[in-house]
Structures are given as structure tokens and as C-alpha cells.
Amino acid sequence: MKINFDEIENAFLFMNMGQSHGNTVILNKETGEMYYxxxxxxxxxxxxxxxxxxxxxxxxxxxxxxxxxxxxxxxxEFLPEKMDKVEEIFSRKxxxxxxxxxxxxEEKLDEWHAYENEAExxxxxxxxxxxxxxVSG
Numbered sequence: 258m259k260i261n262f263d264e265i266e267n268a269f270l271f272m273n274m275g276q277s278h279g280n281t282v283i284l285n286k287e288t289g290e291m292y293y294x295x296x297x298x299x300x301x302x303x304x305x306x307x308x309x310x311x312x313x314x315x316x317x318x319x320x321x322x323x324x325x326x327x328x329x330x331x332x333x334e335f336l337p338e339k340m341d342k343v344e345e346i347f348s349r350k351x352x353x354x355x356x357x358x359x360x361x362x363e364e365k366l367d368e369w370h371a372y373e374n375e376a377e378x379x380x381x382x383x384x385x386x387x388x389x390x391x392v393s394g
Contacts (some may be wrong), residue, residue: 259393260289262382265315268293269381273318282315283307286390313388321380323373328356331372335365 268282268291279296283303292301306312318324325347332343339359346355360366385392 258287258289259391260284260385262385262392262394264289264291265381265385265390265392266378268315269377272315283312284315284390285312286388287311313390316384318377321377321384323377323380327373327376330376331369335368335372336363339363 265284268284271293272280272282274280281294283292283294285291285304292303292307294300294303304312328343328347329340332340336343342359343356346352346359357366357369360369382392384390
């Protein structure tokens with residue numbers, strides 16, 4: 258069964274909301290049904306056979322290499338002269354806010370968002386392929 262890629266992408270965005278995330282989405286690979294779990298509110302009731310191989314938990318950004326590694330890839334391509342500054346930024350808490358401030362100052366924030374979105378889509382599509390999940394759209 259093919260699963261609409263937009264649904265997988267939306268579930269991925271749900272999982273990665275907020276600072277500490279705390280959200281999980283489990284996909285039934287046979288039916289395409291998704292079960293949303295959240296530490297912060299309502300969660301879907303999980304089926305009794307949730308341990309079956311037909312279910313898989315969607316990955317988060319870090320599992321797909323879309324955290325700091327993506328930041329450093331972007332900087333090396335678009336602002337290599339700022340690499341030391343970005344390394345310094347990511348050596349302390351609150352790095353992403355300071356990183357985005359730097360990008361805004363350098364007028365690269367829109368490029369970062371486009372780069373990040375494209376990297377997320379590509380990584381999710383590869384994850385689907387690696388896990389034998391057929392997608393449409």
C-alpha cells in the first residue's frame with residue numbers, strides 16, 4: 258500500500274515540535290494508519306499488536322542526521338568563514354536561537370529554511386525506502 262508522503266512529512270513535523278520534542282508517531286506499514294503519542298496531551302490509543310513488525314516508529318531529526326550535522330553542512334557550503342563562530346554557538350545551550358540570529362544577520366535565514374526543508378524531505382524519502390514503505394506524492 259502506498260502512503261501519502263505529505264502525511265509522513267506532517268507526522269515528522271509533529272514529532273519534532275518544540276525544544277524537547279516529546280512526541281512519537283508509530284506507522285502501520287500495511288495500512289498507512291498513524292498513531293500519535295505525546296507527553297504533553299492527548300495520544301492515540303495503540304493497537305494490541307503494536308509489537309508486530311508491521312509497525313514502525315518514525316525517526317526524529319537526530320536519527321536522520323538533521324540536527325547539528327545539517328547545520329555544519331549548511332555553514333560549510335554557504336558561510337564557511339563563519340564556521341568557528343557556529344562551532345562556538347553550538348558549544349552552549351540555546352544554540353539554535355543564536356544560530357538563527359546569525360543567519361538573519363547574514364541574510365541567509367531563508368536559504369537555511371529551504372535547505373533544511375529539502376534535506377528533511379530527502380532524508381524521510383530515503384528512510385521510507387530503507388524501511389520498505391511505499392510513498393505517493
